Amino acid sequence: SQTIHQWPATLVQPVGSPLSLECTVEGTSNPNLYWYRQAAGRGLQLLFYSVGIGQISSEVPQNLSASRPQDRQFILSSKKLLLSDSGFYLCAWRRGDNSPLHFGNGTRLTVT
Amino acid sequence: QKEVEQNSGPLSVPEGAIASLNCTYSDRGSQSFFWYRQYSGKSPELIMFIYSNGDKEDGRFTAQLNKASQYVSLLIRDSQPSDSATYLCAVTPYNTDKLIFGTGTRLQVFP
Numbered sequence: 001s002q003t004i005h006q007w008p009a010t011l012v013q014p015v016g017s018p019l020s021l022e023c024t025v026e027g028t029s030n031p032n033l034y035w036y037r038q039a040a041g042r043g044l045q046l047l048f049y050s051v052g053i054g055q056i057s058s059e060v061p062q063n064l065s066a067s068r069p070q071d072r073q074f075i076l077s078s079k080k081l082l083l084s085d086s087g088f089y090l091c092a093w094r095r096g097d098n099s100p101l102h103f104g105n106g107t108r109l110t111v112t
Numbered sequence: 113q114k115e116v117e118q119n120s121g122p123l124s125v126p127e128g129a130i131a132s133l134n135c136t137y138s139d140r141g142s143q144s145f146f147w148y149r150q151y152s153g154k155s156p157e158l159i160m161f162i163y164s165n166g167d168k169e170d171g172r173f174t175a176q177l178n179k180a181s182q183y184v185s186l187l188i189r190d191s192q193p194s195d196s197a198t199y200l201c202a203v204t205p206y207n208t209d210k211l212i213f214g215t216g217t218r219l220q221v222f223p
Contacts, residue, residue, distance in 0.1 A: 032209055043216055044156070046210060057209070090155055098143055098144035098204060099144075100161050101158070101202070102158070103155040104155065105154075
């Protein structure tokens with residue numbers, strides 16, 4: 001069976017500090033990978049998605065970036081966090097265009 | 113116009129009733145449609161997916177799709193207090209790898 005791991009579960013970072021969130025998927029190969037952000041009381045905003053190693057599509061450029069160094073690894077980064085970056089960050093995977101999306105447990109980021 | 117729209121609610125129904133959740137989408141060529149449930153502080157979990165016009169049933173849940181009207185709905189029969197959560201509609205627009213979510217409808221089932 002497939003599993004998705006996302007860490008850390010919670011993170012408190014000061015404004016201007018860097019960020020690195022990591023996500024890995026097990027039990028499948030060549031998954032589509034996604035990063036979403038959910039601000040408090042809001043919907044899911046698609047940030048980045050990837051259909052293969054080194055292929056990143058950006059929906060919300062801002063001060064965030066994503067990388068996919070390995071087939072089942074997806075990393076979300078920032079060089080300098082803003083207060084507005086606070087939120088619930090969710091990594092997800094799916095097999096193809098029309099298959100369901102499966103989420104990790106999420107990282108709750110608070111920027112102070 | 114938002115790509116995927118849902119009424120934010122809350123939708124309040126008594127225990128045992130049918131809860132009806134609705135979603136509209138803007139891309140007429142969208143091909144796959146999903147309903148997720150999200151409890152407060154947790155990640156979304158998949159409830160149903162539907163690809164073709166008509167109804168699809170799974171236990172107490174029924175998804176309904178009408179592509180001509182660009183409308184997808186979720187019916188929850190015999191609603192339970194444990195069904196109280198936010199329900200997210202998601203759509204894959206035509207010829208993309210994206211999955212776009214609505215803002216969700218909060219459902220409250222009272223005893």
